[in-house]
Amino acid sequence: MKVIITVVGKDKKGIVAGVSGKISSLGLNIDDISQTILDEFFTMMMVASSDEKQDFAALRAELESFGEGLGVKINIQSAAIFDAMHNI
Template sequence: MKAIVTVIGKDRVGIVAGVSKKLSDLNININDISQTIMEGYFTMMVLCDLSYSELEFSQVKEELAAVGEELEIKVRIQRQEIFDAMHTL
C-alpha cells in the first residue's frame, strides 16, 4: 500500500532526520520526497510504500503523530488513493 505523509511546522534542525528515521524504524520505504521552507515554516510531502511494514495503518498513523509531537510539528498520513481523490478536480 502507498501513502502520503505530510509534515508541517516551524522550521528547525532535525525534522527530516526525525521523520525519515521513524519511517525507517517502521520498515516504510520513501519513494519520493518534496520539501520547502516558506517564511520560517517547514513543509514536506513524502510518498511512502507501506508494503514491508508489519503494522496496521492505524498504528503507523499513531506512531507518526507521536514523532510529530516529539518534534513539535504536525505529521499526518493518508492512503494514496484517498489523497488522490481529495485533490482531483
C-alpha cells in the same frame, strides 16, 4: 501499501533526519520527497510505501506522537484515497 505523509512546523534542525528515521523504523520506504521553507515554516510532503501489510491506524498514531515530540504536525493518508478520487 502506498501513503502520503505531510510534515508542517516551525523550521529547526533535525526535522528531515528525525522523520525519515522514524519512517524507516516503521518499515516504510520513502519513494519521493519534497520539502521547502515557507517564511519560517518547514513543509514536507512524501510518498512512502511498504511491500508488507501495515496497520494504518498504528502508523498514524506512531507518526502523530513522534511529530508532537519533534514539534511538528505529521499527517498520513492512504494513496488509495487519491486514486479513488480520480476514478469517480
